[in-house]
Amino acid sequence: MEKPSPLNVALVTQLNECLWWIERHTVDKELLLHESMAKILCRADTYRDVYDNHLVSAALEGFFAGNASKKEKQWVNDLLKEAKLTVSDLRARGFKDAAKHIKMADDLIHRQYQTMRHLQKSIDAVDFKSRLIKRMDLELATLENNALAIDAKSS
């Protein structure tokens, strides 16, 4: 866009907003999976009646990031052993349990992509319209000049 109009600015801002939402929902997809895995692990704990995701979630986060303390690492390994799962099994089961919600997050991302497509078309339409107006102005100016030239010639 050579000289963006106010409408174009508004539309581009919305485009930017869509990108922000896509980023957010993509992070959420990972968080959903993480929470689901933590839920599976804390159910494998000896105190299975007490549902506490926070501790397991924090330990699991460190475990996957590779910065868990020795104690946390041992705990996660023990929980995996108790649940009779490997890390990839845990991920697969976590995905299965959270599949419905991950699909919802995917829908939200898809919605933003569709919005972006709509926005892109609208931006193009506005841009085309302004170019058309500019072209018509130029044509009008040329016609006026020609008419003036004819007037000058006839007089």
Added chain:
Amino acid sequence: MASSRNSRKHGLTVQVDFESSDVYASLKLLFSEEGFSPFMAADIATSLLNYRRVMDAYYDTYTSPEPVDELMRDMSVKDSMPIFREMLSEPDDVRDMAAFFANMQRKEQRNGGPVFRRTVDCHKLIRYQRHAISRRSEAIRHP
């Protein structure tokens, strides 16, 4: 239903009169100056404000999901039985109370944490987004 509760809370189910707002007047003026006809400028201004309203509701829904009742979620119904027995004399009442709490706890656990809740809540607003976007596109790309 939670979906209608959400949309009602944010006023998405009611028609809003944007035309009396100052922002509407400013936008309409800007678009008229851009070369749009008064009718189109008004339509675009309304559709932009409507889209903003939906996205603000979406943001609110995302940032403030229904809070997790951690006490309910984390309590041990089995360990609470002596308290129920102390409170209620009839064994049937104690059983009913335990069943009630167990049911509430299951519901709370099924709803998941904040990320699960906000995903579900935002998902319910998709149709409002879709409507607002097509309305805006129609207004802008009006022949």
